[in-house]
Amino acid sequence: MASSAFPVVRNIVRKCCSRPIYQPFRLKSSTSAASSSSSEIRPGETIYTDEHFQLRDSLRKVIEKDINPHVDEWEAAGQFPAHEVFKKLGDAGFLGVTKPTEYGGLGLDFSYSIALAEELGGINCGAIPMAVGVQTDMATPALATFGSDRVKREFLTPSITGDKVSCLGVSEVGGGSDVASIQTKAVKKGGDYVINGGKMWTTNGFQADWMCLLANTSDGPPHMNKSLICLPMDAKGITLAKRIDKLGMRSSDTAQVFFDDVHVPQEYIIGEEGMGFTYQMVQFQCERMFAAAAAILPLQAIIKETIEYTRSRKAFGQPILNNQSVHFTLAELETEVELIKSLLYRTVALYIQGNDVTKLASMCKLKVGRLSREVTDKCLQYWGGMGFTNDVLISRFYRDFRLLSIGGGADEVMLNIICKYMDTLPKPPKLKPKA
Known part of the structure; x- marks a missing residue:
């Protein structure tokens, strides 16, 4: 290479x-710990x-x-x-x-x-x-x-x-976080699947060579009638709508995709037919841990740059950083980022040991989405008018990070998953038998 x-x-x-x-992580002996300065301990x-x-x-x-x-x-x-x-x-x-x-x-x-x-x-x-x-x-x-x-x-x-x-075809106009409600169908005909429907918010859509498509392949129960299919994006019958910039993410490449009698070989199915919903739920865990990990460096950078800016910018005769509300807030935000890292690393450690981390991965996704909103909002406030220009990084991430509470499962979906694992969701009422 x-x-x-x-x-x-x-x-x-x-x-x-x-x-x-x-x-597995093991604590160092008291002797070695005493002889090592904190600067020698590598994060993570x-x-x-x-x-x-x-x-x-x-x-x-x-x-x-x-x-x-x-x-x-x-x-x-x-x-x-x-x-x-x-x-x-x-x-x-x-x-x-x-x-x-x-x-x-x-x-x-x-x-x-x-x-x-x-x-x-x-x-x-x-x-x-x-x-x-x-x-x-x-x-x-x-x-x-x-x-x-x-x-x-x-x-x-x-x-x-x-x-x-590649791109991922799951969300639809009428079914974003509600994956079970998707309407795109793939019907067997000869040796092909014939696909009709459409996908929304398709990242990489305009440049993708193939799509990992989730589609209904039968009329069975919604959690058992879906399959994942490898779909070449140059197949006849695929139309791409005008790019949609996610919340202004300027360098994103997001498309709405329409399928009109698109033929793909049945051999392009991933795994077993009808297992697509399950496969996608497993796939989502990787996505949610990835999202949490990718947010760590930007959050740290935003806090660091805000410290430097508020130290140099003066108001009422003193640096803005000298205000207790400012340096206390930044200390709290830095603490929250460290907590996210600890939760993420624990989740990953359990995952690679073969454990079900759905609950913890959902917690990671929930917290990183909310913390990203909090960090960018509070830090931008300390930049004043400068923070609302295109000249500083905080402005770009204020725009981009809002997506973390929506994409890959909204905050409310994460809470719903966590509640399921806590067994706190209300049970549906039992229907009374007809007389």
Whole structure:
């Protein structure tokens, strides 16, 4: 592969394959702890090893060299070159860290995907990390786990190398967070599925080569009649509506997609027919952990920049930072970010050990969405009028991060899931038998 980052990635894989990938966190002895300063403790060492940090360092170089210098230009254009960016990431080995090695992946555990998601947060906008996350942790997990060898070689391998861009087709005009209510149908005819319907809020939609499509493949119960299908986006009968910029996310690439008698081979199904809802629910857990991880660096950066700005900006004869309400608020926000990290790392550790983390992943998603709104809103207030211009990063993330409480399941859906696991949801009333 062409990128200079790939030899580093290859060495990491070689080291990881020679020992257990995940090392449970153990407290250091009192002697070693006393002899170590806090500056020597690397953030995230509860789940991260030196190999994780080496991987992050390599990704950071790609971001600094090939992505961040162009973000302002892509924001102005309203779109980023997904094929160009994904190819660079694929060549460097960053698009398939958890995927099977026989299809071009690195075969590492999910903690490595989370490490990269964190580092993607170093990109100076919210749209591009989200687009990469669609490729790595939203459209491809079910394919990698349940797909046949044919569909993996046709769709997964080129997605790992960055030669194909993927998108996820779940949300519809009448069914966003209510996945069970989708109306798109895929009916068997000959050896094909014939697809009719449409999808909304499709990230990467205008540049995608294929879609991981959730569609109704039977008339059975709504949780058992759906299937995931690999859908080539150049298939006849697909129409893309005018791009919709999610809440003004200028470099996002979001489309409304319509299907009119679109034919795809039945072999393009992922796993078993009728299991699509279940597969998608599992896939959502990866998405929600990814979303939480990708928000950490921007939240930290926003707080840091706000500290620097309020220290230099004076009002009524003193720096704004000197006001107790300001530095106390920033201290509380910093504490909340650390709590999010701890919850996320615990969730990931349990996940890679094979546990059901639906409740914890939903909590991560709920809290990071709300905290992102709180951090950007409170920090922007301290920037005054300057915070509401396009010249500062806080303004961009104030705009972009509002999506975190909506996309991938709204806050209310997360609360509903948590309540189910707490067994606190009201039971539906029993129908009285007719006389």
